[in-house]
Amino acid sequence: MLRFLTVVFALLGPLAAPAAAQDVPRSSECLAMSQAQPRATPVSLRLAAARADEVAITYAGHSTYYIDTPGGVRIATDYNGYYKVGRLPDVVTMNRAHSTHYTLFPDQRIQHVLHGWNDDGTPAQISERIGDVLIRNVTTDIRRYFGDDSNGEMIKDGNSIFIFEVAGLCIGHLGHLHHQLDESHFAAIGRLDIVMVPIDGTYTMSLDGISDITRRLRASVVLPMHRFMTPLDEFMRRIGQQFAIDERTERTLMISRDTLPGTPTVIILQGI
Template identity: 85%
Template sequence: MLRFLAVVFGLLGAPVAPAAAQDSPRSECLAMSQAPPLATPVGLRRLAAKADEVSITYAGHSTYYIDTPGGLRIATDFSGAYTTGRLPDVVTMNRAHSTHYSLFPDPRIPHVLHGWGDDGKPAQIAERIGDVFVRNVTTDIRRYFSDDSSAEMIRDGNSIFIFEVAGLCIGHLGHLHHKLDETHFAAIGRLDIVMVPIDGTYTMSLDGISDITRRLRASVVLPMHRFATPLDEFMRRIGQQFEIEVRTERTLTISRDSLPGTPTVIILRGV
């Protein structure tokens, strides 16, 4: 009898995973960062259909609005103080202070994502919303609003949010207070566009954030959380391997195909 059952199970094969497990969202950016590089002939790239474009608008402080090809609107570090255009569909927040989050967002916003856990555990976000996959990587944050590097830290109190849309991997470092280790970089994966705080005091030193930016080596770097930081100083520290481009408009419209060939710091109007 046992032999008969073994034969039957052998014919049936391995058990099928539940539908929920099969349909769970996955990160394409992590998959691409871990896969070996593939060379695509130039001729095939030219024949490919034009990639969908994403619009990224600087609203103020550390808030960027991301408008997707599918019509979704996302606001980063949303406090309600920096608005532009229509109400966002998705807002992300970290646990820094009042200029980075709101406990009373407009109730018409359907998706409010906190970068901290409400139950004392790390926030774990991996959601498919419209044409965007949103996920987070937690970091620690100083308990008090201070530039004192020895201040007590709240474990997993901040999140780096990553938005995967139209073949692009877009990261927002949030109110980052410490250097990233190898586990952070592995969890972040590949980034095409990264938004970095350059205040040099309340988040990280310019040397620290410049080191992280060089390590991430995104095609596009969008500064934010600037205060009075001289832009020339950030440009000097970021290194000669990055191009610098100052724009007169607040919005960057970009696609996978139009990413610059050399890593470029793009400074939008208002930054």
């Protein structure tokens, strides 16, 4: 009898065994957390996490931020090859509004080049786990440009909002956003802890329009980009008094899930 049961379990084992971890794609934690109730974490655990899970975010210029993850992955947003800080990125994301937001000839040593558009007009669909970061996108429409001039025509799904999920943080980059977001966009984005927002007021959206989106997203940290000559006090006046402002003398922000500010804060890094 014992021998019989051994044979049966041997046959059933492969069928009953759980799938290997690498065969099960991890879903978006930021989408899950946007629907979950806040959970308290003991102070001792928060302090330990802050030391182990810090993410470095460095402003390079225009719309390019470098994100360095705890696992050593380096990401550059709206990468054009000109704004460089330290070592070559492992991952670059691009949008095609102007040549300042992409390059068709990136350094061949860059392992992952993620376009926020598809050349055939279909929506780009990105959901890739690279090292310790999940990178996904939410497409938006974009105005058609000839050179650097817009003719007003909109290209459907020509831009992407990129979301980077790492170390418990949900980091969003709005790209070259040209229109208001609807409920389907906000649902697809989920919760953001940190958001990079274009504040030029003309080439992307009006200050009123981008301020409405910033208030709705209500991220703990707002990192301006694509500024040109926009007065910061004008942007601050539009997004409202519920946002604090923190001007830094350094170019890099070190942050973790448990060191996020308690009040929504616009952080101005050097060079913005």
